[in-house]
Amino acid sequence: MKKLINKPENFVKETVEGILLAHPKDLKMVNNNFRCLVRADEKKAGKVAIATGGGSGHLPTFLGFVGYxxxxxxxxxxxxxxxSSECMYEVDKAIDNGAGVLHLYGNYGGDIMNFRMAQDMCEMDDIEVEEVMVTDDVASAPKGSESKRRGxxxxxxxxKIAGAACEKMYSLKEVKNVAEKTVSHTRTMGVALTSCIVPQVGxxxxxxxxxxxxxxxxxHGEPGIQRTELKSSDEVVEIMVNKIVEDLPYKNGDEVAIxxxxxxxxxxxxxxxAYRKTYTILKNLGISVYKNYIGEFATSMEMAGMSITLLKLDNELKELLDAPAYSPFFNQ
Amino acid sequence: MKKLINKPENFVKETVEGILLAHPKDLKMVNNNFRCLVRADEKKAGKVAIATGGGSGHLPTFLGFVGYxxxxxxxxxxxxxxxSSECMYEVDKAIDNGAGVLHLYGNYGGDIMNFRMAQDMCEMDDIEVEEVMVTDDVASAPKGSESKRRGxxxxxxxxKIAGAACEKMYSLKEVKNVAEKTVSHTRTMGVALTSCIVPQVGxxxxxxxxxxxxxxxxxHGEPGIQRTELKSSDEVVEIMVNKIVEDLPYKNGDEVAIxxxxxxxxxxxxxxxAYRKTYTILKNLGISVYKNYIGEFATSMEMAGMSITLLKLDNELKELLDAPAYSPFFNQ
Structure with a gap:
């Protein structure tokens, strides 16, 4: 196991300690618990709050997207x-501004169970909680079973979209609606070349x-749809983009974020x-690129590979996508 | 060779094509040559210009640091x-605003030869050119031989510092001076766990x-100072930071950027x-961290490993470090 770490059991704790030392103006703990983190800037009364979470090993997902x-x-x-659900509940209480909380997270069994337990606990405290699960991975379940797909x-x-809606003081219901629209317009497909190593597994x-x-x-290394010999980048991108585009109705003149x-x-x-080929395929389909993001957004530690995501845009989504956002890991 | 590429001989061309498609408002070619890139925004008369360059495979270095x-x-x-020197010369001509050009690059034989040939060509066109070579790698030559160190x-x-000085309309001599001060205050040390693979070598x-x-x-895989069994992150960071700090006179109360x-x-x-341990070692030495940058800034493609750089600060360097800067790969 070639990693620059100390004891594997301290991997998450030491990562978060490093992040808190590096970004004290941006992030802080709830109840001195490094597993429960919230924005360090001033809260805004009446603003809907977004809570997220999940397993570690995906930086900048999840904690890297806590910010303005x-x-x-x-x-x-x-x-x-x-x-844990207890941690989620503590975060919910800490971030609620009186306008309710949206649980926004990826569709995985353990996360669903715990976020729903936290939702129940919040209900007893009269904190209104709604949830939107992200289900963008087209490879994880067929068309027609979108709700079974992984995030x-x-x-x-x-x-990005729901966070901008909160800053614009959308209501909880409105934030939920625009988050659901975003999910329904988002499709991703990945390819892996090597595995990652979970530190405590080794x-x-x-x-x-x-x-x-x-x-x-x-x-997390869940099975894909095709184990194949190494192909060229252009070939791989073609397979991935075609699969993504087929999954939604697209028409000439549509705009996407990539x-x-x-x-x-x-x-x-x-x-x-890969961007070069993606752009060209879309152009040939009459789909234009409104905005692009290229880099590491959701990783599997040291796994080699990539994913391509398309978000089909409308005017509301474009406006919210363009709104300013800032975290220690993202600055637009 | 596990890479998501097409023909190895097209690696650089296709990378730059992707970058130009993704960031047309930020970067453009000179003479339709993908090897000669300049800022796409409006030029500013009288501003000193900075030219850089080097081999590919280090993104965001070098081209990712072309920007405001x-x-x-x-x-x-x-x-x-x-x-090539021809490409450097074309870039120099394209970016000169009448106030001269600073060649700012890393200390490698081929780059030195070519940048100096370009400087000679500029001289014949009455474009004033100065150069500052970056020599921050403490592992590459002993103390006393700083000028032999790699960048x-x-x-x-x-x-960051010289670019901010240009925007503040420093003269060419002043930009050169502050770049030299930055180099004399900067020390880096790296550690590698795996090799990278040059696409055309395979x-x-x-x-x-x-x-x-x-x-x-x-x-580029140049030999280091110690081939050793895998150590813990804390042990490696301690070796690296001690070596860096010993190389400059530091005193209690000094401030650094990491x-x-x-x-x-x-x-x-x-x-x-690694940041967590670096911060703690410096704190124990009475050195405080004014600013930190954590991520990929100068890579060797898929090499596993990291480097730690300290920049010892004074008031001028702090002010220039804090100035806004923007490129497709960097946003502060």
Whole structure:
């Protein structure tokens, strides 16, 4: 296991300690618990708050998207493991501004169970909580079963849009609606070239040959749709983009935001080579790129690979996407 | 070779094509040559311009630091190879605002030769050119031989400070002076856990055992100062930071900017674990952290490892470091 870490059992704690030392004006703990983090700036009365969370090992997801125009608080689990409902409940209480809280997170069993328990606890405190689950991974369930799909890098668009809606003082119901619209317009597909290693496990999560890649693999190493020999970047991008575009009705003249996301070990050079092909395929379909994001947004530690996400835009989504946002990991 | 690329010989061209498609408002070519890139925004008469350049494979270095408050133009070489003097000369002509050009680049033989040939060509056109070479890698030559040291991630601080000085309309001599001061105050040390693979070579640049690391290794795989068994993050950081701090006179009360730079495959989590220890060591020495930068600034494609850079600050450097800057790869 080639990692620059100390004791594996301290991986998450020491990561968060480093983040809090580096960004004390941006993030703070609730109840001195490093697993419960919230924005450090002043709260805004009447603003809907967004809580998120999930397992560690995906930086900047999840905690990196706590900030202005994004989420307000986050619960931090162990690597690839859900945080506790108690932590989620403490975060909800800390971020509520009297206008309710949206639980915005990826569709994974442990997270669903715990966020719903926290929601029940909030109900007893008269804190209104709604939830929107992100289900953008087209490889994880067929068309028609969208609600069974996993949440991956497309979470970023949900944070960005819903977070901007909160800053514009949308009501809880309105924030929920626009987050649901974002999810319904977002599709992602990934490809993995190598495995990652969970620190406390100490060996690769899955094995993959020196000349193989897996198209559609999830960010925890969940099986994809095709284990194949290494293909060229253009070939891989074509498979991925076609699968994404087929999954929604697109027509000539549509506009999208593109996210080319590195899973950890993949150089930025390769992400731009993938952007080049993505752009060209879309152009040939009459789809134009309104905005692009290229870099690491949702990683699997040191996994090599990438994902491509398209968000189909309308005027409301464009306005919210363009709104300013800032966290220690994102600045627009 | 597990890379998401097309033909290896097209790696640089396709990378730059992707970047130009993604950021047309920020970067443009000179003479339709993808190896000669300059800022796409309006030029400012009388402003000193900064030209940089070097081999590819280090994104965001070099071309990612062309932008407002940073460099004005860049020459793009093949992977780990110097760009041509002709390209440098074309960039110099394109960015000159009548106040002269600073060649700001890392201390490597091919780059020196070509930048100096370009400087000679500019002289014949009456474009005044000065040069500052960045020599921040303490592992590459002993104390007393600072001018022989390689330039690595510390280049970022030179771009940031000198770029801010240009926007504040410093003269060419003044920009050169503050860039030289920045270099004389900057020290970096790296550690590598795995090799990278140059696309056109197709195999690892160097071999390193499954349980080994190399402290002090350069960003092209140049030999470091210690090949050793894998140590804990805290142990490695202690070796690196001590070596950096010993190299300059530091006293109680000094302030620094820290750059924790990932070499490519190292997760952000590990960079923050390293920041935590760096911060603590410095605190115990009475050195306080004025500002921190944590992420990928100068990579070696998919190499696993990191570097730590300290910039010792004074009031002028703090003011220039705090000035706004923007490129597609950097936003402060």
């Amino acid at each position: 125009g994004l989420a307000d608080g986050v619960s931090v689990g162990n690597v690839f493991a859900s945080p 991956v890098a497309g979470l970023f668009f949900a944070y 060996k690769a999560t899955f094995s993959i040959g020196e000349k193989e890649m897996e198209i559609g693999m999830g960010i 996210l080319i996301n590195g899973l950890g070990a993949t150089p930025k050079e390769e992400l731009y080579i | 408050g940073l460099a004005d133009g860049v020459s793009v070489g093949n992977v780990f190879a110097s760009p 690595v991630a510390g280049l970022f601080f030179a771009y 195999k690892a640049t160097f071999s390193i055992g499954e349980k080994e690391m190399e402290i002090g290794m350069g960003i 750059l924790i730079n990932g070499l490519g495959a190292t997760p952000k989590e590990e960079l923050y674990i």
